[in-house]
Amino acid sequence: MKSVLVLGDQLNRDISSLRDITPSDTRIVFVVATSLMTRRQWHRQRLHLVLSAMRRFANQLEQEGFSVDWRIATTMSNGIAEHRTAFAPDHIVAMSPMNRSGLKVLSVSGVSLVENNQFLCDAETFTSWAASRKSMKMEDFYRWQRTRLDVLMDGIEPAGGTWNYDHENREPPPKDGRSWPEPEYAALDDIDTEISALIDDHAPLTTGAPWNGLWPTTSAAARERLERVIREVLPKFGPHEDAMLTSNWHLAHTALSSSLNIGLIRPHEVVEAAEAAYRQGNIPIASVEGFIRQIIGWREYVWGLYWLWGDEYRNMNSLEANAPLPPAFRDPAATKMRCVQTAVQGIEDRAYAHHIQRLMVLGNLALIAGINPQETTDWMQERFIDGAEWVMAPNVIGMSLHADGGMMATKPYAAGGAYISKMSDSCKGCAYDPKKRTGPTACPFTTLYWDFLARHDERFRKNHRMAQVMAGARKLADMPEVRIRATEVRALLATGDL
Numbered sequence: 001m002k003s004v005l006v007l008g009d010q011l012n013r014d015i016s017s018l019r020d021i022t023p024s025d026t027r028i029v030f031v032v033a034t035s036l037m038t039r040r041q042w043h044r045q046r047l048h049l050v051l052s053a054m055r056r057f058a059n060q061l062e063q064e065g066f067s068v069d070w071r072i073a074t075t076m077s078n079g080i081a082e083h084r085t086a087f088a089p090d091h092i093v094a095m096s097p098m099n100r101s102g103l104k105v106l107s108v109s110g111v112s113l114v115e116n117n118q119f120l121c122d123a124e125t126f127t128s129w130a131a132s133r134k135s136m137k138m139e140d141f142y143r144w145q146r147t148r149l150d151v152l153m154d155g156i157e158p159a160g161g162t163w164n165y166d167h168e169n170r171e172p173p174p175k176d177g178r179s180w181p182e183p184e185y186a187a188l189d190d191i192d193t194e195i196s197a198l199i200d201d202h203a204p205l206t207t208g209a210p211w212n213g214l215w216p217t218t219s220a221a222a223r224e225r226l227e228r229v230i231r232e233v234l235p236k237f238g239p240h241e242d243a244m245l246t247s248n249w250h251l252a253h254t255a256l257s258s259s260l261n262i263g264l265i266r267p268h269e270v271v272e273a274a275e276a277a278y279r280q281g282n283i284p285i286a287s288v289e290g291f292i293r294q295i296i297g298w299r300e301y302v303w304g305l306y307w308l309w310g311d312e313y314r315n316m317n318s319l320e321a322n323a324p325l326p327p328a329f330r331d332p333a334a335t336k337m338r339c340v341q342t343a344v345q346g347i348e349d350r351a352y353a354h355h356i357q358r359l360m361v362l363g364n365l366a367l368i369a370g371i372n373p374q375e376t377t378d379w380m381q382e383r384f385i386d387g388a389e390w391v392m393a394p395n396v397i398g399m400s401l402h403a404d405g406g407m408m409a410t411k412p413y414a415a416g417g418a419y420i421s422k423m424s425d426s427c428k429g430c431a432y433d434p435k436k437r438t439g440p441t442a443c444p445f446t447t448l449y450w451d452f453l454a455r456h457d458e459r460f461r462k463n464h465r466m467a468q469v470m471a472g473a474r475k476l477a478d479m480p481e482v483r484i485r486a487t488e489v490r491a492l493l494a495t496g497d498l
């Protein structure tokens, strides 16, 4: 009899290692590696999500008749060795892991790997696509995916006549006090109690609010969320997808990423459901296109880049940003910046901040303040419910912090307080003024933004996408005062007094 090892981010009955097996020929093994739990300061909800979803999937397979070895071991390789000793399987098979360290561990442990089928574009296909290009752009990849997968297409033309409706999806938050869809919460049960005890025993460093049932832990629950998203959320998703509200964390975001990233639900299910609702006239084209771009465009592009760019990519720091992670990223009370407070409080409460809070508040602040990219990547990977190395390395190192010198994005996503003021309601009631760049009440984003441009003038002055803004920075009469205030701001940020 062979064994199939199921990893914590591969929790789906249709993964390639589980697809064709029966209880008569296969035993299943899950390994909970306690060293992984203790090594980092995980958000408690992130650990709970993965462990309880593993436990529930193990139970599901047992109910199907499989013999399941649920094994708690110090490390993954020890768990595999202990399983071998206990059951003497003919061989152990696993689906290829989602990250390089997993790949190394399974390879040295003698586990046979089968292809990973959790993405619509596998790493090899992505590499061939990349090799065929003079330069790589997400938009080109996305259009190629749409065409080859026949998603949101009318023959050879994009549905609605346009590939990209981004320009319709950048509305600021509405001021009409409208209500937003609320996600459902699952009632806690015996498995939650068991997992909480496991975390208490093995992960003393966890942070954040306790588990409250917000994130789906089974494929059935993830599909229920998807149905609700299609019915209630996606019709409202597009126009305000970049908006931020202090009073509502969810707005019309789908909150499906954690389910996708641990395999509870698969990308084709999500895309097919969204397109079907559009074809039935239930979701506007701008909303469905923006959502599908995130799933078959961004998500798959980032997955491909993670494997294409290799091990060293994660260690890049081309802007030589070496400031430590500020206390404000770990404690909302350590800053008066209302936009940062709101985002960090959301992370504390539910291990989540939506994509614009990640890119334009937290990532932007890390970029313009010169926070170390590796510390920022680690922090996001540990604190976000959907954090995974393959997601965070390209998104943080490349997209957000420009630490790859422009391999991923041709210009840095740097912005001052004016952007946040336009796209959120945070600035009203903030201790700082987004229009000011000098003085004690100047918005730190505004000060640091101009300082960032001045600091990196040599690097960006020849970048044609930055030429205008760099010329503007060189003409600022008060730049000497901005630079002095920026030094004060960085010092206050480092001590948690900003």
Ligand code: SF4
Pocket: 336, 337, 338, 339, 340, 416, 417, 418, 420, 421, 426, 427, 428, 430, 431, 432, 433, 434, 443, 444, 445, 446
């Ligand atoms: Fe954030 Fe600046 Fe606005 Fe305050 S004024 S909320 S720090 S952008």
